[in-house]
Amino acid sequence: MGSTELRKELECPVCLTIYTDPVMLTCGHNFCRDCIDRALNTQKGSARYSCPECRKRFRSRPALQRNRKLCNIVQHFLPSQPYQESGLFCTYCIHAPVPAAKTCLLCDACLCEEHLWVHSKAPEHVLCDPTTSPETRKCSVHNKILEYYCTEDAACVCESCRLEELHVGHQVEKLDETSEKKKKQLRNVLQNLMTENEEVQQRVQNLEDRRRKTLEKATGETKRVTTLLRDLRRRLEELEKRVLGDICRQAKQVSLLYDDVIKQQELRKEELSRKMRHIKKLCNMTDPLTVLQESDTGDLYDTEDRHDKELHDGGDLDVAGISHTLHTGLADIMSGVNVCFCSQNAADIMLDGNTAGNKLLITDDRKAASWSDITWNGPDTPERFQDFPQVMSLQSFSSGQHHWEVHVGLSDSWRVGVCYPSIDRKGINGSLTGYNHKSWGLYRNGSWYSVVHGSTVIRLLQKISSDTVRIYLDCEAGQISFYELSIPIRHLHTFLATFTEPLHAVLCVWAGSVTLSAGN
Structure with missing residues (x-):
């Protein structure tokens, strides 16, 4: 492993500098003791501890174990490494290139370990890490080493600059002191960034979990609907076979009946033809005696059709019976198959009169709220909305799926939605539904409709034609959806959020009245 790669292995992942008093967590990652202490102190408020590098969670604050082997590597190996990585060589070693350990800013020379030992005895010589451009560390005006930092001008200055008129009276600090302060600020910024990065990662993880769910x-719904429709098709096919079989059976019975009657009528037809021929023959005879004798047979005068009644009684399909079988079968299918999606309705949802604004009237059943010109001056309690005709529900929802409906047909200025119980009860922006981060709402103002959350208004392009809207709440999925109960039901908008408190239904009405009802 090269020295550069090895140096990377010896850097703390928090401060990104060489380890100072390295300690190890149970997950195997190492940090400076001060760095990991600050990180764990920051996490103390959330009562959740995790490794800043691998994000492994701990049930309690993890114990810090000193990594002795890593301490030894840091102490014994690193001091000899900087000059090996610089690629610079000692100015005074003329016979063979020897890696430089330091650069003297006074002499503008690179020094190896041997020359450094003699050179560093003089206090006026200022040493720094090996560099090819020592002039950047000197004052461009006085060619002196930059030793101070002017806090008012935010500039590095030399001893002569500090005493000149340009910086006289300014607060000046040693570069080392200012550098340490800056490092402390940067470490705080780094810690804040790490905390924010962890929060972002947590939000991403939550979103990934919600997407996966x-x-x-x-x-699951696809499988359920597919199974449902497959079962419906099977039942319909069975019903179709049964009804068509019944029709076919009746058709065969009627056909056989007609065949029998037709055969009888054919025989009757032959008998009538015989009689007609005999009568015509008699009518053409001239002998009166023969006419009288042969016409006295009784069957010539028998013209009654004895099969007409049978034909009329059973000569058609039982259409009423077929329709009854069909309708009964369809009713059995619909009653035997669950076609509803799982969702709990809010059948017992009621309004909390203690939260109602002084311009609202709540009905006795606590299902409807109406606006009044008269201020009824209810008790001035912390729960009551002071600036708007608004009211919350008694019930709250913290888990599961729920939906309820609001009849808004009697008002042309209303607002419905959900809110946290911690919503402000005073203030124009803090308490109005949707104009804060603690509520979500759908509202109508005259002829236009919008949804709003966190003061962000989204105008709906289509007008709501129905006088009833449905609110659907899925606590686990973090969804609040609004629907228009038209035919068919029309989706208006869905908000996505991570709920931190239970949710209450909320109504606000400036004209007419609105009524809560349970979902179907």
Whole structure:
């Protein structure tokens, strides 16, 4: 392993500098003791501890174990490494190139370990890490070493600059002191960035989990709907076979009946033809005696059709019976198959009169709220909305799926949605539904409709034609959806959020009245 790669292995992942008093967590990662202490102190407020590098979680604050072997490597190996990595060689070693350990800013010379030992005895010589451009560390005006930092001008200055008029009276600090302060600021910034990065990673993980759950739910619903429709098709096919079989059976019975009647009528037809021929023969005879004798047979005068009644009684399909079988079968299919998606309705949702604004009237069943010109001046309690005709529900929802409906047909200025119980009860922006981060709402103002959350208004392009809207809440999925109960039901908008408190239904009405009802 090269020295550069080895140096990388000896850098703390928090401060990105060489380890100072390295300690190890149980997950195997190493940090400076001060760095990991600050990181764990930051996590103390959330009562959740994790490794800044691999994010492994710990149930309690992890114990820090000193990594002695790593301490030895840092102490004994690193001091000889900087000059080996610089690629610079000692100015005074003229017979063979010897790696430089330091650069003297006073002499503008690179020094190896041997020359450095003699050179460093003089206090006026200022040493730094090996560099090819020592002039950058000197004052461009006085060609003196930059030793101070002017905090008012934010500039590095030399001893002569500090005493000149340009910086006289300014607060000046040693470069080392200012550098340490800057490092401390940078470490705080780094710690804040690490904390924010952890929060972002957690949000990404939450979103990934929600997406995975949504996809799993979609897969489950796809299977359920596919099974449902397959069962419906099977039942319909069975019903079709049964009804068509009944029709075919009746058709065969009627056909056989007609065949029998037709045969009888054919025989009757032959008998009538015989009689007609005999009568015509008699009518053409001239002998009266023969006419009288042969016409006295009784069957010539028998013209009654004895089969007409049988034909009329059973000569058609039982259409009423077929329709009854079909309708009964369809009713059995619909009652025997669950076609509803799983969702709990809010059948017992009621309004909390203690939260109602002084311009609202709540009905006795606590299902409807109406706006009044008269201020009824209810008790001035912390729960009551002071600036808007708004009211919350008694019930709250912290888990599961719920939906309820609001009849808004009697008002042309309303607002419905959900909110946290911690929503402000005073203030124009803090308490109005949607104009804060603690509530989500759908509202109508005259002829236009919008959804709003966190003061961000989204105008709906289509007008709501129905007088009823549905609110659907999925606590685990973090979804709040609004629907118009038209035919068919039309989706208006869905908000996605990570809920941190239970949710209440909330109504706000400036004209007319609105009514809560359970979902179907």
